[in-house]
Amino acid sequence: MRISIVISALVAVLVGFGGSVAIILAAADALEATEGQKATWITVLCLSMMITTGYLSLRHRLPIVTAWSTPGAALLAGVSGTSLEVAAGAFVLAALLLIATGLVPMLERAVSRIPGAVASAMLAGVLFTFVADAFRAVPGAEALVLPLLALFFLVRLFSPIWAVLTVLAVGVPLAMWLGLAAPVWQGGLPPMEMIVPVFDPGAVLGIAVPLYLVTMASQNLPGFAVLRAAGYPVPGRSILLVTGAASAVSALWGAHSSNLAAITASICTGPDAHPDPEKRWLTGPVYAVGYAAIALVAMPLVLLFASFPPALIAVVAGVALLGPFIGSLGGALATSAHAAPAAVTFVVTASGLSMMGIGAAFWGLAAGLVLVALEWAATTVRR
Numbered sequence: 001m002r003i004s005i006v007i008s009a010l011v012a013v014l015v016g017f018g019g020s021v022a023i024i025l026a027a028a029d030a031l032e033a034t035e036g037q038k039a040t041w042i043t044v045l046c047l048s049m050m051i052t053t054g055y056l057s058l059r060h061r062l063p064i065v066t067a068w069s070t071p072g073a074a075l076l077a078g079v080s081g082t083s084l085e086v087a088a089g090a091f092v093l094a095a096l097l098l099i100a101t102g103l104v105p106m107l108e109r110a111v112s113r114i115p116g117a118v119a120s121a122m123l124a125g126v127l128f129t130f131v132a133d134a135f136r137a138v139p140g141a142e143a144l145v146l147p148l149l150a151l152f153f154l155v156r157l158f159s160p161i162w163a164v165l166t167v168l169a170v171g172v173p174l175a176m177w178l179g180l181a182a183p184v185w186q187g188g189l190p191p192m193e194m195i196v197p198v199f200d201p202g203a204v205l206g207i208a209v210p211l212y213l214v215t216m217a218s219q220n221l222p223g224f225a226v227l228r229a230a231g232y233p234v235p236g237r238s239i240l241l242v243t244g245a246a247s248a249v250s251a252l253w254g255a256h257s258s259n260l261a262a263i264t265a266s267i268c269t270g271p272d273a274h275p276d277p278e279k280r281w282l283t284g285p286v287y288a289v290g291y292a293a294i295a296l297v298a299m300p301l302v303l304l305f306a307s308f309p310p311a312l313i314a315v316v317a318g319v320a321l322l323g324p325f326i327g328s329l330g331g332a333l334a335t336s337a338h339a340a341p342a343a344v345t346f347v348v349t350a351s352g353l354s355m356m357g358i359g360a361a362f363w364g365l366a367a368g369l370v371l372v373a374l375e376w377a378a379t380t381v382r383r
Contacts, residue, residue, distance in 0.1 A: 008273035009283040012065060012264040013290035017046075018165050020070045022317045023130070025305055027076035027256070031084045035306065036191045037254055039299040043192065044255040046295035048246045050288040052258055056242055057284020062232050063268045065287050066243055067261035071214040074321060075126050075361055076256060078352065079207065088251050089197035090207035095247035095257065097212040102240030111216045117342040118368035119217040120331030125349025125364050126214065127325040134318020141311035143178055144171070148312075152319045164320045171312050180309040195254040210361035215257045218328070223260030230269035231277060341371035 021042065028038040045068045056064040076087065101107040138145045148167050156163040220243075224234045239260050247257045267273070268283035294301075305313070332342040349364030 002274055002279075004272060005274055005279070005282045006286050008267050008270075009065075009286035010290050012261075012267040012283070013287055013294070014165065015162075015267070016049075016067050016261065016264040017291075017294055018168055020068070020073065020320055021301070022305065022313050023070055023073045023077065023320065024068070025302070026130075026313065026317055027073040028084075030077045030079050031082060031087050033084050033254065034193075035302055036193050036299075037084060037195075039302045040191070040193045040253050041255045042302065043295045043298040044250045044253040045258070046291045046298065048250050048255070048258045049291040050295065052242050052246050053284050053291070054288035056235075056239060057281050057288075060235050060238065061278075061281045062227070062235070063230075063265070063273065063280040063283050064227070064235075064239065065261045065265050065268050065284060066246075066258055067219070067264060068255075069211070069215045069219055069257040069259050070321075071123055071126060071218045071324065072211045072257050074130055075210055075214055076207070078126060078129060078360065082203065082207070083198070084254050085195055085198040086200045086203050087207060087256075088195040088254050089199040090203040090211065091251035091254075091256050092197050092248055093199070093204060093208035094211040094215070095244050095251060097208070098215070098240055098244030098247060098257070098259075101216065102237045102244060105237075108216075108236070108240075111213065111221075114213070114217070114369070115338050115341070115372055117332050117335060117338040118345050118365065118372060119213065120328040121342040121345035121368060122210070122349050122361055122365045123214055123218050124325060124328040124332050125346045125351075126361055127321045127328060128346075128350040129352070130321045131318050131325050133314045134322075137311040137314040137318075141180070141309065144175055144180060144309070145311055145315055147174065148315050149319070152315075160323055164316070167319055168316050171316065172308070175309055175312050180312070192253065194252055197251060205362045210365065211257060213365065214361075215259050218324070219259040219262055222262040223265055226262055226265045226269060230266075232269065338368075338372055338375070341368040341375070344368055344371055 024042060025038060028041055033041065049066050049068070052066040053064065056066070079087070101111070134149070148171050151170060152163050152167045155166045220240065224236060227234045243258045243260065250258060268287065269280060273283050274280045332346060333339065345364045345368030348367045349360050351360060353360045353363050355363065
């Protein structure tokens with residue numbers, strides 16, 4: 001096996017995990033998860049990446065790598081007043097929707113027919129709070145936050161992928177030097193805590209449906225595009241069924257959706273991984289081993305991150321989501337065809353509006369789709 005295969009796969013693991021683990025922990029905090037439940041969440045997600053990537057890459061002999069839904073975690077981090085048990089019920093329902101999409105191609109077509117501007121605007125609204133929080137963290141923590149933001153934008157000029165990891169690598173020792181953190185590395189496997197899902201009607205609309213939609217629109221569909229762009233066939237049904245089943249099982253331990261990777265997938269599908277496209281699938285098994293190794297140290301990692309100051313977590317999460325935010329906001333405003341619905345979707349979602357126990361992501365999407373329908377009806381009448 002070429003060393004480039006190993007390097008590409010491990011870089012993808014490092015980027016995928018290090019660039020978004022803070023967002024998972026923010027989601028867990030919003031759902032008032034205990035330290036043990038946080039460690040279980042991360043462990044189960046890593047095991048899901050190991051199993052789904054290992055199976056799909058070996059089964060299809062394609063460089064198929066999976067990831068957790070980072071936009072989904074960002075969505076969860078904006079939820080308030082919801083328990084982990086209720087969220088787990090929503091995770092199960094979102095997983096069943098993924099499975100149904102794999103079984104009923106009409107569902108995938110229906111999701112793909114949601115105006116791209118509106119779907120992108122909803123995602124941009126979800127991500128806005130994280131990006132803004134990176135700058136809201138400046139007052140009172142200038143010595144920590146300002147150098148890290150400057151470092152991020154400097155490194156990003158040369159490598160967007162490594163910019164986030166650089167902030168994390170420099171931020172930890174800087175916080176320690178400033179006396180803002182005293183990380184403790186404690187060994188031991190996490191106490192794998194199962195969750196009994198509670199199915200709440202409000203969580204279906206407020207969590208399950210938005211989680212399914214952002215997972216499909218911002219992870220699976222772009223992931224399919226990455227595979228096609230690299231010249232590979234896309235076994236969409238197999239990917240959706242496997243990741244959907246893994247998501248359903250993961251929900252029983254309080255972990256949210258697994259899906260096809262998009263950004264990290266490009267690391268494993270390009271010529272840097274292997275000059276022969278037919279050999280790049282070997283990145284899959286190495287990627288799986290990398291996540292298996294991380295699963296063994298989930299508890300120490302949770303305790304390590306718990307010792308970081310809130311300002312550091314805010315900066316790491318904010319800069320990690322800046323790229324997706326730019327992409328989704330650009331997608332929302334790229335055309336004038338649905339500019340007003342997209343703008344309203346973004347504003348409603350970013351506002352944090354909550355009614356009848358249903359979160360802002362649903363109301364933002366609903367508002368945007370209603371405006372799209374009204375625009376279509378007005379155009380039809382004029383004709």
